[in-house]
Amino acid sequence: MNPNKIPMLSKSKYLAGLQCPLRLWHQCYNLHLASPVSPAQQALFDTGHEVGKLATQLYSNGILVETDPFRHEQAIGKTLKAMQDPLVKAIFEASFSHDAVRVKVDILERSGGGKWNLIEVKSSTSVKNEYLPDVGVQYLVLKGSGLEVDRVTLLHLNNQYVYDGNELDLNQLFTASDLTQETLACQGEIAVKLGEFKGILGNPDPPEITPSRHCFHPFECEFLEHCSQVLPEHWIVALAGIGRSKLDELTAIGVLDIRDIPQAFSLTEIQERIKRCVQYNMEYVSGDLRDELEAVEYPIHFLDFETLGLAIPRYVGTRPYQSVPFQWSDHVLHEDGRVEGLEYLCEEDKDPKEEFARTLLDALGPKGSIITYTTYEEGIIKGLAEELPQYREPLLATLGRVKDLHEIIRKHYYHPEFHGSFSLKAVVPALLPEMDYANLIVQEGQQAGLEYLRVIDPSTPANEREKIREALLAYCGHDTLVMIKIREKLLSRC
Numbered sequence: 001m002n003p004n005k006i007p008m009l010s011k012s013k014y015l016a017g018l019q020c021p022l023r024l025w026h027q028c029y030n031l032h033l034a035s036p037v038s039p040a041q042q043a044l045f046d047t048g049h050e051v052g053k054l055a056t057q058l059y060s061n062g063i064l065v066e067t068d069p070f071r072h073e074q075a076i077g078k079t080l081k082a083m084q085d086p087l088v089k090a091i092f093e094a095s096f097s098h099d100a101v102r103v104k105v106d107i108l109e110r111s112g113g114g115k116w117n118l119i120e121v122k123s124s125t126s127v128k129n130e131y132l133p134d135v136g137v138q139y140l141v142l143k144g145s146g147l148e149v150d151r152v153t154l155l156h157l158n159n160q161y162v163y164d165g166n167e168l169d170l171n172q173l174f175t176a177s178d179l180t181q182e183t184l185a186c187q188g189e190i191a192v193k194l195g196e197f198k199g200i201l202g203n204p205d206p207p208e209i210t211p212s213r214h215c216f217h218p219f220e221c222e223f224l225e226h227c228s229q230v231l232p233e234h235w236i237v238a239l240a241g242i243g244r245s246k247l248d249e250l251t252a253i254g255v256l257d258i259r260d261i262p263q264a265f266s267l268t269e270i271q272e273r274i275k276r277c278v279q280y281n282m283e284y285v286s287g288d289l290r291d292e293l294e295a296v297e298y299p300i301h302f303l304d305f306e307t308l309g310l311a312i313p314r315y316v317g318t319r320p321y322q323s324v325p326f327q328w329s330d331h332v333l334h335e336d337g338r339v340e341g342l343e344y345l346c347e348e349d350k351d352p353k354e355e356f357a358r359t360l361l362d363a364l365g366p367k368g369s370i371i372t373y374t375t376y377e378e379g380i381i382k383g384l385a386e387e388l389p390q391y392r393e394p395l396l397a398t399l400g401r402v403k404d405l406h407e408i409i410r411k412h413y414y415h416p417e418f419h420g421s422f423s424l425k426a427v428v429p430a431l432l433p434e435m436d437y438a439n440l441i442v443q444e445g446q447q448a449g450l451e452y453l454r455v456i457d458p459s460t461p462a463n464e465r466e467k468i469r470e471a472l473l474a475y476c477g478h479d480t481l482v483m484i485k486i487r488e489k490l491l492s493r494c
């Protein structure tokens with residue numbers, strides 16, 4: 001690495017540096033160490049692009065600066081040309097660079113008196129802390145490039161907007177928050193940080209950083225798998241609910257392994273339990289576990305839903321990111337030990353809620369306990385009851401039959417291989433390694449939502465649609481079958 005030739009910074013590299021100097025270093029020099037982008041992350045990027053593109057429709061007489069992503073100089077040239085044309089009122093993806101920092105501005109809007117408005121588009125439904133340094137860097141580069149910036153605005157989705165089934169009302173779908181004053185106030189700090197980051201990148205050695213809470217906030221770092229190689233198997237981050245200050249305290253005294261936590265260090269009840277299980281390599285089984293698992297009425301319905309949470313609402317009466325259920329699985333355990341598998345998957349591009357609720361009520365019938373994993377399903381049932389008055393009463397009646405297996409495990413059982421998590425993805429490998437999700441095509445909820453969109457897309461070839469349909473049914477059915485097996489396994493431990 002030549003210290004006189006350090007890589008250009010960008011707003012994403014600036015944000016990486018704020019999270020962790022080592023992340024910035026790896027992004028510039030060791031990108032090959034990053035984990036591949038997961039389908040869920042890719043879906044987030046795609047949503048961001050879709051929302052960004054939609055927001056440009058709010059600005060008339062705008063043009064997009066289209067260039068190869070690696071030809072930044074060419075993009076700057078096109079931007080300057082567009083700025084000189086008074087008929088162009090807005091420039092999308094406007095590119096600039098100043099003092100070795102390059103940025104692309106989502107929307108640069110012509111304001112009065114030769115000034116410009118900087119507009120950043122986000123697919124979230126609120127202003128988050130990390131957005132300020134993002135627009136702050138853009139402002140600094142624009143000012144350095146000689147632009148007079150009138151206003152800095154963050155355009156994000158409005159979660160109160162309800163789609164009426166006609167053309168999207170973009171003025172209602174988007175909310176603008178003025179960040180001009182906050183952006184001005186953070187300019188000095190950003191300039192100092194940029195100087196620090198250039199210093200770090202000019203150093204021949206990577207910064208020495210111990211992984212901790214910061215690896216997960218505000219984003220899970222793409223180098224976590226790489227950095228974790230030097231971490232103990234029972235890293236202190238696996239203490240459920242541990243906060244930043246306690247992690248920092250432990251890291252400061254050189255403790256990374258749960259087994260090395262000093263006796264006198266204050267932990268919550270559940271963290272103490274995890275520590276004991278790890279230290280003695282043993283399970284924890286509460287004296288009440290059997291009673292909790294047996295407090296059920298047959299037939300026992302093991303229930304799981306899959307939902308879509310689209311940033312841009314698709315169905316009448318829904319809001320951005322509203323969860324729309326499209327699939328359920330119900331594995332029914334009868335008193336004689338018989339297991340019956342029931343399922344529903346909407347296969348047409350239509351609002352699935354009515355059919356979902358009707359078929360679900362048929363399957364659940366009037367009696368028997370309903371076991372879910374977390375309270376997510378209860379929330380969906382309540383939402384359906386509000387939206388579908390014809391099913392309100394029977395839907396609400398099912399709620400009195402629901403028991404949450406996740407909560408039972410959280411209170412009454414622990415296995416060192418849970419690594420601090422009580423999610424099915426953590427519990428199944430520890431208790432039922434033979435039923436690991438790794439063998440399934442669809443392996444997690446967000447991926448299920450994406451695949452569902454392909455099922456209802458008429459351009460998806462029929463044979464592919466059939467394969468996805470089977471994969472979705474296998475995934476949701478797996479979730480409910482493992483719940484039966486987990487309950488059996490836990491009963492055998494009591």
Ligand code: SF4
Nearest residue numbers: 020023215221224227
């Ligand atoms: S995993 Fe953590 S320590 Fe490693 S680069 Fe990322 S944020 Fe930094």
